[in-house]
Amino acid sequence: MAEEEAKGLDYIPEIVLKKRKNRDELAFIRKKQLELGNFGKKKKKVSDIKRPEDFVLEFRAKEIDMIRMKQRVKRPKSSPPPVKSDLVFIIRIQGKNDMHPKTKRILNNLQLRSVFTGVFAKATDSLFQKLLKVQPYVTYGYPNDKSVKDLIYKKGYTIIEGNPVPLTDNNIIEQALGEHKIFGIEDLVNEIARVGDHFREVMKFLGPLKLNKPVADVLHGKKQVFSEGGDTGNREDKINDLISKMN
Template sequence: MAEEEGQRLPYVSEIVLKKRKIRDELAITRRTQLELGKYGAKKGKKSNISDIKRPEQFIKEFRDKELDLIRMKQRAKRPKSMVPEPKSKLLFIIRIQGSSDMHPKTRKILYSLRLRRVFSGVFVKASEGVIEKLQKVEPYVTYGYPNLKNVKELIYKKGYARIDKKAVPLTDNNVIEQALGKYGIICIEDMVHEIANVGPHFKEVNHFMGPLMLSKPEEGVIKGKKQPYKEGGDAGDREEAINDLISKMN
């Protein structure tokens, strides 16, 4: 009995155990991916070997996301003197970048702006809170001041309502009146007027209408550069120049 008590198991720290677990899980994942890449092509669907991720790719993605978070915090610390005052009450925001290197906190802000997909667009009422959010997610969006012509064409061409979790085109004024009649809004023309002028029921009309899915622009219109628009990139404040982009994507 004394001999058994003397033969204690070697102590292994919790950190080492966690590293071993992660290493083993990666090894299993890697082995599965290799097997699919090697034998999957024999089945009905061909396996795309380029889709197989190496461990170093996972590490790179993790580092990119952490870098995205650091840059987001740096942008949020810009002095207010560097942030221009809005020239209009109405802003139109377009998401122009994907999410491969996006930190979850950045994605959360985009989702709070209802920008879940690339090339989706939303009308927002310009405020200090909105400008702060746009600063944080600047590389992924571009925005500016839409004119009346583009507001009208966007709502007529891309507008739809969310009813019972289904997208319903804004072709029947009865649908609009049933949802917004209590605010004095009974047709699509009233919706355009409320959005364009940021009326007292802007919030209700805007949420009745889902995010607008714009058409993918022609090659070269969006170059994929995350630098600010004023520095030759795609992102950030375009002011009135947003109308040219809207025309090409509507």
């Protein structure tokens, strides 16, 4: 009996191979969704799933952030500019996955947990030391009385039973701060503007102010300090221009 000729491999069209590849990728995504409890929600793209190299890049970015923080703190200090006001307004303008956990912790302690939130603070050496550590992610300066009033009237709120409540009723302020002779929104604004004896209690009462995202060309995404043409760091009195554009 003659030996049968060896059969060649079956030809598989390219379109079939592509469909198999897409099917395998879809199966991989669904498996991840099930593991994360996200099945039935919006489907993830293949590009949304982090590969090992993505974690490496993120880790390196965080380490670089930590190194630069230490360099800013250890940098030789020139004579600091005179403080023009006891009141500082700080705005978080950047910061996502490239932050070191220590940087994120400082921002959280300042109540700046999300981008485009702002808080009032008393100007102290310890505050400026913290701001130096998180300088690439914040800008700050000395707000005038008009900026303080506009911010509180437009953006001011407190938290009651876990819900944000705007300061439209002076009774809310009196109930919380009446023992400190703060009976209404005007008293509240005055206490903040002059950094009064009960400034700390007022800050505990207020929630961090949620500002509007600025229009194009107001912020350029540069982590250089404001005095060198960037967005971050101390703007001194010019913080009022930024407040008016974000309020």
